[in-house]
Amino acid sequence: MTTRYDACVLAGGLARRLGGRDKPGMRVSGRPLVESVAAAVAGADRLVIVGPSRPGLPRALFRREDPPGGGPIPALRAGMAEVTAPWVALLAADLPFLEAGHVAALLEAVSGEEPAGDREPPAGAVLADDDGREQWLAGVWRTEGLKGALARYEGRSLHGLLAPLSPAVLRLTGRPWFDCDTMDDLRRAREARPGPDDGDAAP
Template sequence: MTARHDACILAGGLARRLGGRDKPGLEVGGRPLVERVAAAVPGAERLIVVGPPRPGLPRAVFVREDPPGGGPVPALRAGMTGVGAPWVALLAGDLPFLAAGHVAALLEAASPGAGAVLVDDGGREQWLAGVWRTAELVRALAGYEGRSLHGLLAPLNPAGLHLPGAPWFDCDTQEDLRRARDGEPGARAQE
């Protein structure tokens, strides 16, 4: 049985590398990216989307960080106000290859620790593709004044999980979007 969890999808970024386009609203396989991510958490008791309201997510609760576009840590703080389950999936709104099985694997890998994150082919933790024990995340946020998700989440010592199919692949650039649309989930060139 999958652990009780909510999902918090961060979908309000500025998408500077995509010319300011509505990244979560861009389509891959005929479906907006944010809808694809929401489909990966069908067992979530609550679906919280941090970003502007959008159609296609009837069960979502939409919240905004202050100020809008203020970055991932303020967005996470805003999203956590709606979380009530013991675990929360923290996800970017632009993960075209993420599936329910990946989230289930993260939940399994996380227990009994504070959380688990996907690790890309280069061995890097993907902080917006993970699950966290809600109480640990709330505690970490309460004492954190920085702006970096790495600075907030790395001290929680999450389990790292590398899964096939590149579920951590996100669409930050036009090239990433092209690759996702072409069904190429492989790793991007090393940055």
């Protein structure tokens, strides 16, 4: 049975370490990073992107956090208000190596499990980097549980919200968790997957 899910992609950060450039719009493999992420969740019922509207994503539903640039928790609240499927893929907009198979592996790790005895059903699953650190914007979550946790949460960090949910942690090949926070990150991604028209966006 196919697992139904929506995708919530956070694409509204200020990208200070990239000099204020439009990070989701920067190109790797010849296309904007956010379009690569959208392609990895082509199977989602609904694609919700929290950030400014942009071309090239005709099926996306764009929403903005309040205030714009207010951080990941306000962005997540704005995005989750549009999520209706039983599961949600919560993703950053700058994951050049993420593919549909990685998302499928995350869903498979949790959606097929049944709680045993008094054990709670799995809340979700996230990817871990090469050092074993959880990557909170590279995971899938049970929608009901994430919305409930978000309603109770008064902090400002994704770690503070998501770590207490004790998700499964997956280490997958292909570095699907790799994000482009700096120009060095972007250069490494382009070297690994060059495209014909990759180039730096203007600030």
